[in-house]
Amino acid sequence: MSTLYLVATPIGNLEDISARALRVLREVHLIAAEDTRHTGKLLKHFEIETPLTSYFEHNKLSKLDNILAKLAEGDVALVSDAGTPALNDPGFELVRAALAARHQVSPVPGPSAPLAALVASGLPTDRFLYLGYLGRKTTERHAQIAAVSALPYTLIFLETPHRLLDALVDLQAELGDRSLAVARELTKLHEEIFRGRISEAAAHFDEFPPKGEITLVVDGANPDAGQWDPARVRESLKVGLARGDSVSALSREISAKSGWKRREIYRLASEMQAEFGNQE
Structure with a gap:
């Protein structure tokens, strides 16, 4: 049987491609x-x-039979635009189909933006969770972040320049002002890795709007941190009230992850809602 090679290609610097990748x-x-x-x-x-053929998000299923037919004739390589294929890029379905057809599947390791950002972040690397792109909408991002807020693993996200500031606001609201690294344009001429608190990153990129591909590496939850402090609860309530969430829904959501009793959060949220009403 033939082999489907998953070939990693440079994420910016052409010198990062391996001799094996070029041979394959x-x-x-x-x-x-x-x-x-x-x-x-x-x-x-x-x-x-x-020879090249296209294989991308919108044709990945329709091209399966064609690529499998070529694989029956000889080896095929799968590549993405940059980095390791099938990692946040089309490829999973092709790998599964190739295996089902009893072909070999072999990785040709190399560049990967999430791993490059992680090892240079200064944050723990022994346990981490890669979550791909954050949602486009605020509600989606909050749900994604809340689902992993209590986990002790270093978190890795991808983000676009025009959504970075909104993502940082939502990260701080759900996670508190944790340490993080914002890595952009890795291995390229204008590579930048900002390391600091989420609030500091927000201030920095508000002053210096980012360009290029961005990877966020965020510190995991501290299992010994215990209950949220009042400032963090108020900040999370403030964000939720501003986006129109009900007091009841916020109380239930924040209680589940803050260590505060639901009735305490409900009382505080009601007071804050009244304050907002008086300011309008």
Whole structure:
């Protein structure tokens, strides 16, 4: 049987591609690429003439049979635009289909933005949780973050420049002012890794709007931290009330993760709601 190779490609610096990756890309019968124009530039730089076919989010299911047919004739490589394929990119379905057809699946390790950001963050690396992109809407982000707020693992998210500030606000509301690293443009000319508190990152990127791909690495929950302090409860209530959540829903949600009794939060939320009403 043939082999489907999952080939990691540079996330910015072309020198990061491995000798094995270049050999595999030259020897396979076909390269399935997320963006053939982008990968075509990479292949041209290294004088690789292997045929390309597109394989991206919106055609990943319709192209399965075609790629499997090619795999029956010889080895195929899967690549993403940058980094390790099938990690937050199309590929899972193809890997599963190749295995079901009894082909070999072999990783060709290399660049990965989440791992590069993690090891350079200064935060614990022994246990971590990769969660991909945060939701586009505030309600989605709050739900995602709340679901992992009590976990002791270092958290890794991807984010876009235009949503970064909103994401930082939501992270602080749900997690408190934890330590984090904001890594952008990794391995490129303008690489930046900001390390500090969430509030400090928000102030920094408000003053210096970010560009490029962004990875967020956030400290996990401290199991010995115990109950939230009043300031954190008030901040989380403030955000929830501002987005229109009911006092009852906020009390139930925050009580579950703060260590506070629900009736205490309900009383505080009602007082804050009245304060907001008087300010309008």
